[in-house]
Amino acid sequence: MGAQERQQKEKLILEASIKLFTEKGYHATKMEDVAKASKISKGLTYFYYKNKEDLYMAVTKKAFDELKDVFRDIIKIKGRNGLDMLIELSNNYFKFAKNNRMFYDAILNFMGLVQLYNDENLKSNIDPLVLASEHFQKLLEVHHDCGKIGTQMVVQGIKDGSIRPELQPEATFYTIWAMLVGYERLLGPVGFEGKEAKINLETWKPSFNRLLQDMLKGTFQAQKVQPVQGSLF
Amino acid sequence: MGAQERQQKEKLILEASIKLFTEKGYHATKMEDVAKASKISKGLTYFYYKNKEDLYMAVTKKAFDELKDVFRDIIKIKGRNGLDMLIELSNNYFKFAKNNRMFYDAILNFMGLVQLYNDENLKSNIDPLVLASEHFQKLLEVHHDCGKIGTQMVVQGIKDGSIRPELQPEATFYTIWAMLVGYERLLGPVGFEGKEAKINLETWKPSFNRLLQDMLKGTFQAQKVQPVQGSLF
DNA sequence: AAAGATATTAAACGTTGGTCATAATTCCCT
DNA sequence: AGGGAATTATGACCAACGTTTAATATCTTT
Numbered sequence: 001m002g003a004q005e006r007q008q009k010e011k012l013i014l015e016a017s018i019k020l021f022t023e024k025g026y027h028a029t030k031m032e033d034v035a036k037a038s039k040i041s042k043g044l045t046y047f048y049y050k051n052k053e054d055l056y057m058a059v060t061k062k063a064f065d066e067l068k069d070v071f072r073d074i075i076k077i078k079g080r081n082g083l084d085m086l087i088e089l090s091n092n093y094f095k096f097a098k099n100n101r102m103f104y105d106a107i108l109n110f111m112g113l114v115q116l117y118n119d120e121n122l123k124s125n126i127d128p129l130v131l132a133s134e135h136f137q138k139l140l141e142v143h144h145d146c147g148k149i150g151t152q153m154v155v156q157g158i159k160d161g162s163i164r165p166e167l168q169p170e171a172t173f174y175t176i177w178a179m180l181v182g183y184e185r186l187l188g189p190v191g192f193e194g195k196e197a198k199i200n201l202e203t204w205k206p207s208f209n210r211l212l213q214d215m216l217k218g219t220f221q222a223q224k225v226q227p228v229q230g231s232l233f
Numbered sequence: 234m235g236a237q238e239r240q241q242k243e244k245l246i247l248e249a250s251i252k253l254f255t256e257k258g259y260h261a262t263k264m265e266d267v268a269k270a271s272k273i274s275k276g277l278t279y280f281y282y283k284n285k286e287d288l289y290m291a292v293t294k295k296a297f298d299e300l301k302d303v304f305r306d307i308i309k310i311k312g313r314n315g316l317d318m319l320i321e322l323s324n325n326y327f328k329f330a331k332n333n334r335m336f337y338d339a340i341l342n343f344m345g346l347v348q349l350y351n352d353e354n355l356k357s358n359i360d361p362l363v364l365a366s367e368h369f370q371k372l373l374e375v376h377h378d379c380g381k382i383g384t385q386m387v388v389q390g391i392k393d394g395s396i397r398p399e400l401q402p403e404a405t406f407y408t409i410w411a412m413l414v415g416y417e418r419l420l421g422p423v424g425f426e427g428k429e430a431k432i433n434l435e436t437w438k439p440s441f442n443r444l445l446q447d448m449l450k451g452t453f454q455a456q457k458v459q460p461v462q463g464s465l466f
Numbered sequence: 467a468a469a470g471a472t473a474t475t476a477a478a479c480g481t482t483g484g485t486c487a488t489a490a491t492t493c494c495c496t
Numbered sequence: 497a498g499g500g501a502a503t504t505a506t507g508a509c510c511a512a513c514g515t516t517t518a519a520t521a522t523c524t525t526t
Binding site: 024025028101105108111112115122125171174175177178179180181182183185186187188204207208211214215 | 257258261334338341344345348355358404407408410411412413414415416418419420421437440441444447448
Binding site for chain 2: 482484485486
């Protein structure tokens with residue numbers, strides 16, 4: 001069995017675990033379930049992955065890859081200005097979070113891990129085996145890849161005039177991404193009843209797009225807007 | 234032992250667990266550790282809390298209470314306009330997340346749970362014992378309390394003229410909160426090296442405050458800003 | 467084909483969340 | 497006060513599950 005076949009087998013286990021994690025969640029999925037679904041013995045999973053959490057890191061890597069595809073699908077289409085790209089990105093980002101919840105949760109979980117990782121006092125809370133694992137290390141390398149693509153969109157927008165030139169591309173994009181993270185987590189599930197309208201991610205989108213435009217084009221100004229639900233700015 | 238003393242004992246267990254969760258994290262803290270620290274037997278902890286996760290829900294409730302105090306401390310000081318309140322709130326929010334990481338993580342974890350809870354397909358992923366627990370139910374009731382206080386700040390701002398009157402207070406506040414959530418999670422740990430400056434939560438704050446003002450006052454407009462680090466808008 | 471490296475298994479281990487039978491303590495009624 | 501019911505408390509026990517290990521099979525190389 002060469003490196004090729006080994007990768008094949010790793011992939012088999014990985015995909016079985018993705019299926020199970022998605023269906024039942026991380027905790028409800030037992031290592032034996034993964035083994036059974038991969039048609040191997042339980043022990044062998046520990047030959048390919050250091051432990052359950054390491055396996056989850058591999059899943060997380062896959063999650064970032066998928067998210068990166070969302071970013072790439074947008075930037076690869078030519079003939080659109082940067083601002084429009086960012087607006088579509090935001091829509092697709094929410095779609096991704098909704099349709100790939102397990103992946104998205106893995107990404108957020110990793111962001112939490114990074115917080116521990118960057119705090120010397122808390123680093124010890126991370127399982128040493130995970131810390132040392134190649135999957136985790138790889139994630140530390142690549143978890144800004146999406147940010148890099150997004151930054152390109154801002155650069156593009158500045159070039160084509162759809163975004164104010166005095167903005168710092170990288171910082172600007174991370175600001176937008178931070179908004180997306182917050183919106184999804186806080187408003188995605190809420191759907192609470194405001195006094196004037198039902199508020200949820202769907203009714204919010206127009207407001208968000210508007211905010212984005214105002215921020216990036218610098219055209220924000222007080223104006224009469226109809227008090228229609230979702231029309232925040 | 235009346236209801237009073239029962240509460241006392243619950244509190245004892247709760248505080249022991251808070252201490253341990255904070256020190257070692259949820260998973261590294263064993264129920265026996267909690268029992269030992271509370272000077273009771275392990276079995277008894279299951280008399281007062283349905284299971285470990287239920288105990289964690291009680292901790293989460295405490296976390297929300299603490300966060301609510303942050304909100305209240307700001308609104309109770311009179312003589313400031315709504316916009317200034319929101320700006321100070323954002324500063325204190327980040328401080329809270331940093332200085333009470335375990336609590337803050339509990340809050341974010343609960344937000345994730347709410348996502349499952351509101352999706353009929355995923356509701357079953359929540360432990361039935363937790364679903365039925367009074368602590369979880371209570372959380373469902375109160376987890377918007379902070380939002381209500383924040384909304385009051387916007388209302389106040391509209392009244393005193395520091396915030397544009399056409400904004401919907403509730404929707405506006407949740408937009409701000411969503412930003413805070415995203416900033417903290419995404420940028421808090423990052424501290425990455427941008428091309429022009431080191432970017433982290435600290436250098437970001439001025440930009441964020443500026444963004445807040447522009448959004449709420451409607452004074453956003455293209456203008457020359459020095460390309461100083463952190464001065465995004 | 468022997469030696470060595472790699473892959474695979476089944477069984478065993480150790481930890482730990484959760485349960486249970488039982489005991490101690492408190493409460494309440496006559 | 498006495499006795500029985502209700503409550504509070506214990507710690508041994510169990511089952512589940514992540515992880516390890518020792519033994520075996522398979523492939524690779526020389």
